[in-house]
Amino acid sequence: MTTPRDRFIAALERRPLTGRVPHFELVFFLTMEAFGKVHPSHRGYGQWQQMEEKERQLHREDMADLYIRTAERYEHSAIFLHPNPGSEEEAMRLIDIIRDRTGDRYFLMLHGDATFGIPNGDRMVAFSYRLADEPEKVKQEARAMVDGALQRGKRFRAHGGLDGFALCSDYCLNTGPFLSPDQFSEFVTPYLSDLIAGYRALGLFAIKHTDGNIMPIVDQMVEANPHALHSLDPQAGVDMAAMKRRYGGRVCLIGNVNCGLLDTGTEAEARESARYALQHGMPGGGYIFSTSNCIYTGMRLSRYEAMLDVWRRNGNYDSGGI
Numbered sequence: 001m002t003t004p005r006d007r008f009i010a011a012l013e014r015r016p017l018t019g020r021v022p023h024f025e026l027v028f029f030l031t032m033e034a035f036g037k038v039h040p041s042h043r044g045y046g047q048w049q050q051m052e053e054k055e056r057q058l059h060r061e062d063m064a065d066l067y068i069r070t071a072e073r074y075e076h077s078a079i080f081l082h083p084n085p086g087s088e089e090e091a092m093r094l095i096d097i098i099r100d101r102t103g104d105r106y107f108l109m110l111h112g113d114a115t116f117g118i119p120n121g122d123r124m125v126a127f128s129y130r131l132a133d134e135p136e137k138v139k140q141e142a143r144a145m146v147d148g149a150l151q152r153g154k155r156f157r158a159h160g161g162l163d164g165f166a167l168c169s170d171y172c173l174n175t176g177p178f179l180s181p182d183q184f185s186e187f188v189t190p191y192l193s194d195l196i197a198g199y200r201a202l203g204l205f206a207i208k209h210t211d212g213n214i215m216p217i218v219d220q221m222v223e224a225n226p227h228a229l230h231s232l233d234p235q236a237g238v239d240m241a242a243m244k245r246r247y248g249g250r251v252c253l254i255g256n257v258n259c260g261l262l263d264t265g266t267e268a269e270a271r272e273s274a275r276y277a278l279q280h281g282m283p284g285g286g287y288i289f290s291t292s293n294c295i296y297t298g299m300r301l302s303r304y305e306a307m308l309d310v311w312r313r314n315g316n317y318d319s320g321g322i
Contacts, residue, residue: 004077005163008107012205012227012252014286021282021315023308024078024107026166026209026230027294028070033301037066041082048085060090064097071106074308077288078107080166088155095161109207110156112165112199114149115192116142117210118178131183142191150198157202164205167195167226172212174236184217193224200225207254211293212236218247228252231292234273235260241280244287253281254288262291262303270303274310282317289315 008022031039040063067079083091119127130138156162171177196206208226213236232238232255240256256277261269281287289311295304
């Protein structure tokens with residue numbers, strides 16, 4: 001019997017699948033509502049500093065247990081780990097605990113982007129000036145970031161247990177990318193391509209995430225050769241049917257279930273968004289079911305469960321899907 005990890009990898013490699021479409025969420029923040037426990041990302045570092053090692057180990061094991069329980073209850077094929085604290089050492093310890101408890105059942109990934117994303121508001125103007133005033137220094141920084149990320153990738157590869165990285169630098173707003181396509185081709189695309197090529201050479205998978213309207217730069221993103229694109233944001237006009245027609249033969253597609261409708265739309269609208277994503281993402285394989293962002297704090301758990309109900313009813317290749 002294949003594991004959820006096997007099926008996730010098959011989808012990333014765009015191989016034919018039987019059974020249900022793989023599913024995961026970049027983050028499932030509703031752990032308090034679902035399990036009565038604070039999400040690992042929301043636990044304070046100050047508390048960690050005060051713990052003795054015995055307490056820290058209990059904390060690690062509790063975080064691992066929460067990730068595993070989430071994957072089990074909601075049938076996730078992959079777990080995106082958010083170590084807290086976020087050091088390499090703690091990430092490796094968390095990987096080891098989960099692998100020890102679950103073997104190779106789940107695909108494990110960490111954040112691993114090293115390209116320029118949308119700057120914070122207090123740095124946006126300064127960064128924009130730098131692109132014009134000192135472009136070569138910006139490119140040197142971009143190269144150094146990629147080199148550092150690939151060295152980190154080598155350490156994780158040598159340690160073992162990690163399957164790949166989610167590249168989570170956001171490039172786009174709902175109206176379009178934060179850089180023009182020409183600027184993107186100069187300051188991001190070459191470094192994204194090298195980062196992905198480096199991860200591939202290490203035998204690691206690369207899933208490129210960004211929200212927003214990616215359409216002006218999506219050709220460049222696909223040319224960078226990630227295994228998958230996430231999150232295919234319908235709130236920014238990214239349409240699953242069009243993405244599948246244009247890129248389904250070149251890259252795995254992940255997402256497109258409208259988070260806005262899950263949050264503030266009617267349940268019928270949320271269910272229809274899930275059906276649409278499945279209907280147009282499934283044909284030919286190379287699709288992983290998820291929201292267009294994550295299950296974030298404040299979203300109703302019942303809406304996520306309704307989305308999963310659509311997936312369980314309609315996301316099965318053996319029955320022909322929708």
